Amino acid sequence: MFNREKFLNYIREKDEQEELTAAKVLDKAKEALRSHEPTFTNFLNPYQRELLTSILDQIYDLKYLLYGGFEQSERKRIALMPDYYMKEIVSNPLAIFEISGNFNFASVSHRDFLGAILGIGIKREVVGDLIVSNDKCQVIVAKEIKDYLKYNLKRVHNVPVEIDEIDAEKLEVDPEHVKKIKSTVASLRLDSVASSGFSTSRTKMSREIEAGNVKLNWKVEDDPAQTVDLDDVISIRGRGRVEIDQRLGRSKKDRIKLVLKRYT
Template structure:
């Protein structure tokens, strides 16, 4: 157990104990994918916890102790701008953090043409509404968003890979368009993560639902196994977050 994970687990237990003692919900987050997965795996199954990020498919999640979805302190804000201004996830994240906003107060950032919705912690809403009028050099207007009308992210693509096996080096080679030897070097050089933990074993096997992050190539989610080709190779459906 690394120090950061132990500290996170201690905070989760503190939230649980405080929620039980005071009979009010307590929250952690927003958590990244590794953090929320770690807590799911290490908190007792009987623990009264829920994970929510503001909408059903959220990636960054808050942990709530003794909490229902409607009690989570999450607000969706809409940033609008000219369609020709091609703002991306990194533009919003960089600009907001440069203003002193902590990463754990920001949930998913869903970018679209002329419109981006960001899920944020309630306590930073007044600042964002009143003080943010630019992302980088682009002028933006900030208002409350309809969480039921979210932009479809334009930085996700659906892919299909044909693999000789579900070994990590085979997947990385297909995802990064590299030879198996070069893919193996990426893995051994600690440039690949599986489910948000660095993986250096080239022969480790992947499973459906796993997330593979390759430095400089993006994040890939192995969404579904689609059987085998006529030549006996595995067909897998993949989401690529560019």
């Protein structure tokens, strides 16, 4: 059996705030090995998954699968199981709903739909990604709460809604667009790289960072001077994400030459 405390100490050193999440996941892993049946975590963001899968990979008699509803989903559940368990017989732990209503006279956003869902007593950790359009929202949730959501969600932004379960094939996910940006920066500070990637001034980006609107590797970072490096991911809700794809040395003015990837 794996050393639970050793792994928790590792998480504590990396990120004390994530220790409770890690403890729950390790308990799920222990249960899967004891019962010889799959167990499922709540939805985890990319930062949490990266932190936790580095531990799960060290548990030699355990394997895991990720479920998010679609390939590029930000929030995913982890299915944990003994290494001999057949992946093909693991039940999908997700349910997908389409929430629709007469929103012609009401401007609704991601926040409105999420707020309505949480407002009926559902916790954020059992809700995955939301795909919002002008007249509806498609939401991915843990299968355990699907009946509760279906029978209790009645209104969004004071508009009566209908809620129907749909298949993953009906998800209206926009294809991800990637733009390569060649840029030079004075340093690899977060505000400098982010301002280049998101085409805004460094001063404005610094304010965004200090306000807690910017994530570095999926975790809020409020220090504009934080250093970033290759493959680090900078994201701002509603504006996509940016990562450093290549470093190309120095320019004649001794600035750092970069190739950035912006995903929208």
